[in-house]
Amino acid sequence: MGRQAIDYSVYLVTGREFLPPGKDYYESLEESLQGGVTLVQVREKNADTGEFIEIARKTKEICDRYNVPVLINDRIDVHLAVGTAGIHIGQTDCPLPLARTLIGDDAIIGLSVSNVEQATRAAQHSDILDYIGVGAVWPTGSKDTKGRKSLGPDGTGEILDLIHGSGLEAVAIGGIHLPNLAQLLHGSVAPKSRDALAGIAIISDIVASTTPKEAAANLRLVVDSFKRSRQALKDEAGVFGGLGQKRAEVDAKKLAEKVQELMAVVKRETPLVHQMTNTVVVNDSANVTLAVGASPIMSTHPRDVHDLSPAIGALLINFGTIGDKEGMKVAGRQANVNRKPLIFDPVAIGATSYRREISEELLAHWQPTIIKGNAAEIGAMAKSTEVASRGVDSVGSGFADPGAVVKALARKRAAIIVLTGEKDYISDGSVVIKISNGSHLLERITGSGCQAGSLIGCFAAAARLDYLAKNETKFEDDSQLVQGDMLLAAVAGILVYTVASEVAAARPDVKGPGTFRAALIDELYNLTPDVVAEKAKLEIL
Ligand SMILES: Cc1ncc(COP(=O)(O)OP(=O)(O)O)c(N)n1
Numbered sequence: 001m002g003r004q005a006i007d008y009s010v011y012l013v014t015g016r017e018f019l020p021p022g023k024d025y026y027e028s029l030e031e032s033l034q035g036g037v038t039l040v041q042v043r044e045k046n047a048d049t050g051e052f053i054e055i056a057r058k059t060k061e062i063c064d065r066y067n068v069p070v071l072i073n074d075r076i077d078v079h080l081a082v083g084t085a086g087i088h089i090g091q092t093d094c095p096l097p098l099a100r101t102l103i104g105d106d107a108i109i110g111l112s113v114s115n116v117e118q119a120t121r122a123a124q125h126s127d128i129l130d131y132i133g134v135g136a137v138w139p140t141g142s143k144d145t146k147g148r149k150s151l152g153p154d155g156t157g158e159i160l161d162l163i164h165g166s167g168l169e170a171v172a173i174g175g176i177h178l179p180n181l182a183q184l185l186h187g188s189v190a191p192k193s194r195d196a197l198a199g200i201a202i203i204s205d206i207v208a209s210t211t212p213k214e215a216a217a218n219l220r221l222v223v224d225s226f227k228r229s230r231q232a233l234k235d236e237a238g239v240f241g242g243l244g245q246k247r248a249e250v251d252a253k254k255l256a257e258k259v260q261e262l263m264a265v266v267k268r269e270t271p272l273v274h275q276m277t278n279t280v281v282v283n284d285s286a287n288v289t290l291a292v293g294a295s296p297i298m299s300t301h302p303r304d305v306h307d308l309s310p311a312i313g314a315l316l317i318n319f320g321t322i323g324d325k326e327g328m329k330v331a332g333r334q335a336n337v338n339r340k341p342l343i344f345d346p347v348a349i350g351a352t353s354y355r356r357e358i359s360e361e362l363l364a365h366w367q368p369t370i371i372k373g374n375a376a377e378i379g380a381m382a383k384s385t386e387v388a389s390r391g392v393d394s395v396g397s398g399f400a401d402p403g404a405v406v407k408a409l410a411r412k413r414a415a416i417i418v419l420t421g422e423k424d425y426i427s428d429g430s431v432v433i434k435i436s437n438g439s440h441l442l443e444r445i446t447g448s449g450c451q452a453g454s455l456i457g458c459f460a461a462a463a464r465l466d467y468l469a470k471n472e473t474k475f476e477d478d479s480q481l482v483q484g485d486m487l488l489a490a491v492a493g494i495l496v497y498t499v500a501s502e503v504a505a506a507r508p509d510v511k512g513p514g515t516f517r518a519a520l521i522d523e524l525y526n527l528t529p530d531v532v533a534e535k536a537k538l539e540i541l
Pocket residue numbers: 011013041043073074088089090091093110111112113132133134135143171173201
């Protein structure tokens with residue numbers, strides 16, 4: 001007969017103890033099936049055998065009407081008694097080979113995996129196993145996971161790389177809810193193989209809802225659109241960022257034209273750019289934002305940033321003086337929820353272990369759209385030892401192959417990576433763009449990198465607004481965490497800043513860093529798209 005094909009997209013794990021007061025289990029189950037649940041696991045931790053069999057039998061009866069397969073948690077006897085599609089077992093339940101012998105070749109077996117060792121062992125048993133449940137991704141109130149570190153999206157991605165080629169499917173479980181779902185799906189794409197999750201396993205987001213049909217439908221929408229976007233990427237291998245053209249057809253001239261268009265969008269839309277930045281640069285960052293035509297708001301309090309999120313065009317998180325970690329967590333999470341571009345500037349992350357810890361904590365909370373840093377910062381993010389850090393600066397001759405570093409990190413973090421320096425390198429994990437503009441005086445003023453981050457925020461906000469204006473019918477498309485061409489936005493932010501710095505440095509009234517600083521703001525204000533196109537030194541590597 002052979003094992004039946006399973007759609008793991010939205011996998012409901014039942015839990016009668018989490019139902020809202022007065023909600024009947026079978027009623028909730030049926031509503032969640034109507035919402036689009038694709039697989040059900042009956043998980044009964046306290047029922048005795050007779051009760052478990054009865055619940056499983058009735059669950060299967062309802063699921064059969066929706067053509068949705070049922071698996072049984074832990075109990076092979078219940079599976080055999082009811083004739084479900086298979087079982088899900090944990091690391092300390094029935095040993096896998098024995099489970100396969102007992103249930104036969106035609107039934108599905110899923111195994112829980114919570115670390116890389118377990119994932120490696122699972123891959124070795126791929127002949128008798130169908131899928132793994134990877135988790136907990138985040139802390140959850142539905143299972144005691146004390147003493148176990150949550151995997152986060154990137155830990156989940158590492159596990160996907162470990163099972164690559166084994167034929168096993170993977171679903172993520174633990175603390176998954178609508179607001180963090182897009183972050184999980186995009187952030188867990190495996191850094192090496194680019195494999196993705198087959199689906200998500202959910203208890204409370206569906207079971208504890210008073211409207212499980214709606215809860216399941218919302219989750220399903222995000223998973224389906226993520227899968228569609230992956231398919232589109234496969235079909236159009238080599239598509240260049242969001243420019244909508246094959247990579248080979250896009251040259252530096254075309255890219256510069258796109259930057260020109262985006263400059264006009266910033267001026268037209270005057271997007272609000274929320275900046276949680278450091279006390280050294282806050283005034284200059286607000287001024288460069290105003291100079292290009294956007295509008296800055298520099299706020300850090302957790303309550304304030306929560307309310308601001310729906311109104312802003314983009315969020316910049318620059319943890320230079322590490323003031324408001326809680327505010328940064330809330331603001332970043334809200335940016336993901338509201339699907340606004342989030343630019344992360346991990347200032348001096350290479351300098352102290354405390355900064356590395358904070359960065360990990362923040363990245364477990366939200367998914368950045370663009371990460372910007374100098375060589376030492378990007379080196380620390382990439383766990384490279386090629387470039388050392390001295391305070392906020394990099395020391396040494398830089399990376400041997402900067403393009404390869406940004407490309408690999410973009411894949412690992414599922415974000416656009418911007419490496420600033422004498423030459424700037426930007427990658428989305430597919431292409432690398434090199435920008436050779438910029439005045440040496442940028443190194444003589446404080447916060448030039450931070451200001452570049454602010455401008456990336458301005459252009460990211462504009463790119464999103466431009467996309468939404470041109471794609472009204474796709475407004476509900478959830479295939480991307482953030483809509484709009486974020487690669488182009490990063491290029492625009494860096495190009496505009498570095499070209500303006502060249503124009504400012506060439507002015508006869510600029511005598512040194514002090515006059516340069518003021519002239520730079522003026523030249524950002526006066527910069528025309530024509531000057532940018534004329535001076536742009538862009539290469540697509
Ligand atoms: C899909 C999925 N993944 C993981 C689990 C957890 O299983 P286990 O570790 O056996 O813990 P219990 O669920 O038995 O408490 C799961 N049930 N489903």
